[in-house]
């Protein structure tokens with residue numbers, strides 16, 4: 001279980017509180033108006049954002065750990081693939097930031113590329129791939145890290161609808177296989193329904209405890225209704 005215990009994030013002109021639990025193995029959408037604090041919430045889990053209160057994973061505090069030691073892998077919208085490195089090396093970075101890859105590491109990187117359908121592309125560079133293939137490579141890099149918490153910050157926003165659906169289904173499949181707990185920031189209720197079982201609504205300085213995604217979208221609180229354009 002991922003626990004936010006009286007977490008409070010305070011920037012000079014922004015404040016966000018969160019007291020909630022997310023069951024291990026769940027896929028959870030983080031949804032809410034622009035600027036509400038969705039990315040900030042993920043940043044606190046990953047260790048990029050300072051806060052009061054405690055964040056625990058399986059009952060142990062992780063908020064004192066440096067980002068690299070947290071049980072977390074994070075995927076951003078711009079992929080963060082290095083254009084001068086091959087896909088194999090980009091994925092290998094998930095294992096060894098210095099890229100001193102042992103044979104086992106190389107095999108794990110190849111296996112991760114294979115799993116996302118890029119088995120033959122290990123020696124290619126990102127620039128020679130389509131947007132969808134680049135997204136798959138970035139997913140392979142977080143997959144190879146084998147971290148139990150997968151944080152996705154609008155990772156597929158730049159993809160067209162069909163490709164986005166394909167990626168969301170792939171994430172769901174991989175999460176089932178690995179048992180990973182997934183938190184995904186999205187602006188699109190369709191994405192939330194496609195990927196997630198539960199959703200955390202972030203608005204007015206509060207990240208609310210998760211509720212079943214269909215329930216939240218069928219009967220949204222007023223702020224979410226306004227955000228969704230349903231008044």
Ligand SMILES: Nc1ncnc2c1ncn2[C@@H]1O[C@H](COP(=O)(O)OP(=O)(O)OP(=O)(O)O)[C@@H](O)[C@H]1O
Nearest residue numbers: 011012013014032033034035036037038039040041
């Ligand atoms: N390092 C920081 N220092 C000060 N303020 C910050 C910092 N990071 C974020 N903020 C502020 O925190 C608020 C929440 O930002 P955040 O990016 O988390 O929102 P969001 O819900 O992810 O927005 P969007 O949907 O537009 O991406 C914003 O007002 C932002 O300006």
